[in-house]
Amino acid sequence: MVTEQQVWDALAEIPDPEIPVISLVDLGVIRSVDVSRDQVRVEFTPTFLGCPALEVMRDAMAERIAALGVQPDVQVISDDSWSTDRITPAGREKLRASGFAPPALRELGGPKLVQLQSNAFRCPYCGSQDTALENIFGPTPCRSVRYCRSCRQPFEQFKTI
Amino acid sequence: MKDQVQKILEIADDELILGWRNSEWTGIAPLLEEDVAFSSRELGTTADELAFDRQPDEYRCSTLVQLRLVPDWARTIARHCVYERSDQARIEALKQSEDAEVAGLAAKIDREEAYHRMHAEMWSERLKDEPRFSAALEELEPLFDVRDEHVPEFAALWEEMTMVRRSVAGATW
Numbered sequence: 001m002v003t004e005q006q007v008w009d010a011l012a013e014i015p016d017p018e019i020p021v022i023s024l025v026d027l028g029v030i031r032s033v034d035v036s037r038d039q040v041r042v043e044f045t046p047t048f049l050g051c052p053a054l055e056v057m058r059d060a061m062a063e064r065i066a067a068l069g070v071q072p073d074v075q076v077i078s079d080d081s082w083s084t085d086r087i088t089p090a091g092r093e094k095l096r097a098s099g100f101a102p103p104a105l106r107e108l109g110g111p112k113l114v115q116l117q118s119n120a121f122r123c124p125y126c127g128s129q130d131t132a133l134e135n136i137f138g139p140t141p142c143r144s145v146r147y148c149r150s151c152r153q154p155f156e157q158f159k160t161i
Numbered sequence: 162m163k164d165q166v167q168k169i170l171e172i173a174d175d176e177l178i179l180g181w182r183n184s185e186w187t188g189i190a191p192l193l194e195e196d197v198a199f200s201s202r203e204l205g206t207t208a209d210e211l212a213f214d215r216q217p218d219e220y221r222c223s224t225l226v227q228l229r230l231v232p233d234w235a236r237t238i239a240r241h242c243v244y245e246r247s248d249q250a251r252i253e254a255l256k257q258s259e260d261a262e263v264a265g266l267a268a269k270i271d272r273e274e275a276y277h278r279m280h281a282e283m284w285s286e287r288l289k290d291e292p293r294f295s296a297a298l299e300e301l302e303p304l305f306d307v308r309d310e311h312v313p314e315f316a317a318l319w320e321e322m323t324m325v326r327r328s329v330a331g332a333t334w
Contacts, residue, residue, distance in 0.1 A: 079265030137198035
């Protein structure tokens with residue numbers, strides 16, 4: 001019999017396909033793990049609706065669970081339950097250490113342009129808050145590009161979703 | 162319920178066609194960075210059969226998104242502003258839907274759309290004193306709700322957009 005913890009541990013080894021420094025568990029996209037006798041049901045909430053990596057993630061989860069000797073049942077939940085606030089503290093730190101500024105916490109009413117244009121965002125390299133928005137859409141829709149005036153390094157800022 | 166399905170199809174077609182039109186700026190947008198932004202904001206997988214296997218007259222997209230505006234940046238940004246405003250209103254309405262699945266999806270879409278609105282806001286701030294921009298806003302404003310027939314240049318868009326699927330049935334990429 002597989003335990004719920006074993007399933008979480010297995011899922012924690014699956015890297016995010018786009019940003020492999022963090023795992024699917026760090027990303028907070030696994031909403032629940034439900035173990036019954038020979039089946040494991042996982043509820044998975046994609047980050048972005050049109051996320052091109054969705055199928056890769058779903059298949060990777062099914063594969064890991066099957067490797068534990070149980071039948072995987074991965075359900076994709078397309079509701080509004082994921083936000084960047086679900087990224088774990090460990091996940092945030094891994095992002096920052098790799099040069100991606102982790103998303104700010106979501107404020108009531110959602111993100112606003114004035115906040116993005118303010119210097120409330122910290123450079124992941126030198127920690128300075130003297131940073132400016134360069135481009136609201138970066139290499140993927142979930143990231144924007146900012147520039148640190150202090151260490152003169154451009155960096156990617158995760159959007160608050 | 163039928164109305165709601167219709168509404169969702171309209172949104173999907175608008176996004177698909179607007180995405181196509183915006184990506185026509187790839188390589189020629191006013192800033193290199195804008196090139197990336199304007200194309201990448203529309204990234205996302207779509208249901209291929211729905212997106213590419215229909216006949217031109219089955220697309221429910223608004224006249225607003227069909228217009229080919231390259232290389233007129235002022236009109237393109239004006240369309241972006243008109244579109245985001247009207248899109249926000251209809252997504253807001255869907256968030257109130259009695260169907261929990263529809264309401265949930267609308268709320269999720271809205272989180273992402275917030276950044277499309279901010280992008281429009283940023284450019285509109287920059288172009289607000291440009292007469293071509295104000296004239297274009299006035300010109301395009303009434304077109305969002307026009308969906309009766311397609312503009313002539315839609316035919317060429319459809320030809321190009323569905324070319325791969327038509328030449329290789331069931332092709333995915």
